[in-house]
Amino acid sequence: MPPETKAEPDKEKPHYLGHRQRLRERLLKSGAGSLQDYELLELLLCLALPRIDVKPIAKNLISRFGSFAAVMAAEPEQLMEVSGIKENTAAAIKTVQAAAILMQKQDVLKNPVLSSWRAVLDYCHSIMANEKNEQFRLLFLDGKNALIADEVQSQGTVNHAPVYVREVVKRTLAHGAVSIIMAHNHPTGDPTPSRDDIEMTRAVQRALAEIGVSVHDHIIIGRKGHASLRSLGYMDAAKAAR
Structure with a gap:
């Protein structure tokens, strides 16, 4: 008879996955106002870096540039000076900035300027x-x-x-x-x-x-x-x- 084999135990999921899911749930339930700047940045970074813990990177970015808005406005070369940020992630950040500016410009375009x-x-x-x-x-x-x-x-x-x-x-x-x-x-x-x-x-x-x-x-x-x-x-x- 073949030797008895034991089932391999499930690999423990990385700790940050649960944290990330809780952030998503809080965002969807209570809106962006329920998140700290670095937490909102975490959710953005995890889309570009899904397999690593991005909380330290988010905190480093806020520390370096001073605020979420300042991170969005930073030049790609400046962003990539922060450990963990490569071209793909810098592009994701600049895409969010461009989308926010476009939304605001369209708000300006749809109404007479002096009434808005x-x-x-x-x-x-x-x-x-x-x-x-x-x-x-x-x-x-x-x-x-x-x-x-x-x-x-x-x-x-x-x-x-x-x-x-x-x-x-x-x-x-x-x-x-x-x-x-x-x-x-x-x-x-x-x-x-x-x-x-x-x-x-x-x-x-x-x-x-x-x-x-x-x-x-x-x-x-x-x-x-x-x-x-x-x-x-x-x-x-x-x-x-x-």
Whole structure:
């Protein structure tokens, strides 16, 4: 008779699988607000790295960049400096960022901009707040205040992005815009407008007024907030004409 064989005991499942399943259940039942930043990042990472414990990697990413949003905004080369992150995982992270920005841009596109100002601010914040250098953008609007186009006009340094009034006028005419919104970020995090910001805004206002185009606002984006030059009183017609 053949020798008796013993059934092999089931291999113990990795400990992180149960933890991962609990995170999924919590997300589906209670929403993203029930998860810490690193836990939400874990769920994203496990899609690209299903066979390893990604909790340490998620915590390292948050520690390195400071927040979930900052991880999403990091350059692929920066992400891959973190142990465990390869090109495939960096691509997954950037895909999530691109999807979030597209969703916000579509929210802006489907309604007149001035009636969905919160969506405009959220969109500008998502694309600019975590930039390491200053970036100056123009949002071109038609006669119904719908968004025609959104363009980066210049990329600068940590504290300056050049703005050329002639180029702003040129692009506005090219799009046939009736009005524009200007936006730029302050990488320092403080959205308080500088004297140069105010003077540049007024110069653009004067130039566009000559061709019948209005400037609705100039928004400055910081990491935790924004400043509106319109709300601060820097864009009334009398001051702009000086």
